[in-house]
Amino acid sequence: MSAHIIDGKAIAATLRAKVAEQTTALPYRPGLAVVLVGDNPASATYVRSKDRAANACGIAARTIHLPADTTEARLLAEIHGLNADPAVDGILVQLPLPSQIDAQAVLEAVDPAKDVDGFHPLNVGLLAAGRPSLVPCTPLGIMRLLEAAGTALTGARAVVLGRSAIVGRPTAALLLAANATVTVAHSRTTDLPAECRRASILVAAVGRPRMVRGDSIAPGAIVIDVGINRLADGSLVGDVAYDEAVERAGAITPVPGGVGPMTIACLLENTLRAAIRRRGGASDGGKRCAT
DSSP states (O other): OOOEEOOHHHHHHHHHHHHHHHHHTSSSOOEEEEEEESOOHHHHHHHHHHHHHHHHTTOEEEEEEEOTTOOHHHHHHHHHHHHHOTTOOEEEEOSOOOTTSOHHHHHHHSOGGGBTTOOSHHHHHHHHTTOOSSOOHHHHHHHHHHHHTTOOOTTOEEEEEOOOTTTHHHHHHHHHHTTOEEEEEOTTOTTHHHHHHTOSEEEEOSOOTTOBOGGGSOTTOEEEEOOOEEOTTSOEEOSBOHHHHTTTOSEEOOSSSSHHHHHHHHHHHHHHHHHHHHHOOSTTSSOOOOO
16 A cells, blocks of 8 residues: 655645635735744745745735844834734744743734734633634644545544644644544653554654654554654655655655645735734635635
8 A cells, every 4th residue: 555645735835825815805915024033044944935925925024034142122022013013914933032032921922813823822722722713833734734635533533743832732632623532642652653553643743753663653544744854964854754654654744745835824824814803804704714
């Protein structure tokens, strides 16, 4: 058996097209502000990708680039200014931040209605309560991939490997809300391979290259590989041993080209949703978005 490949690039392109169509129909341009502190090359590359994708969809994106020695007070003042700016519908603070800045304090300073990363405690709490507002982009992208693959979630046994606040926990909350039976596994889980083999849906988000071997995957399982790990030779691999997994899984995301493109597409979707909630303009009274 060879797994069906879930093409994140194609699914993300479809979502971006929907966002662009709905953005064009609005009487204003949604605004996205990305705050980048310092000169981390990976962060800078990622921010440029976000800017290009947003502007291509009709979203007015701009980056506020602050020096690496920026104080926490200076950054908080910038956030407060963006909160008050009526042209800004979404605010994203690129992580990681320099060591002199308390990242949690900064994330909590973002207006929850403009928190397109879904990291503010209010949005985290709403998601945990089953009342999602703005959802973290990568977990939202995972759910879009499962939907596109035709995955039946009700009653499915799902294992989320990884318990981070950015991916693992919100993904588990979304799966639970979709009526899956969810286990969150991690490095301290007893007999982790056996736990993974129980899953008909396996989401791997641990940041360890090829940690999940083929014999940890149940035949026919749907595998979503969130990991993006760079090896010494410069190649990118996921958290799943792809060549082994593709022979056992029913469907699997590649790395790259799986979850990654969905994260940016869902950021654009969140920005559109935030703009409509703040300013209206959708045909159904402000509730319509790309989903």
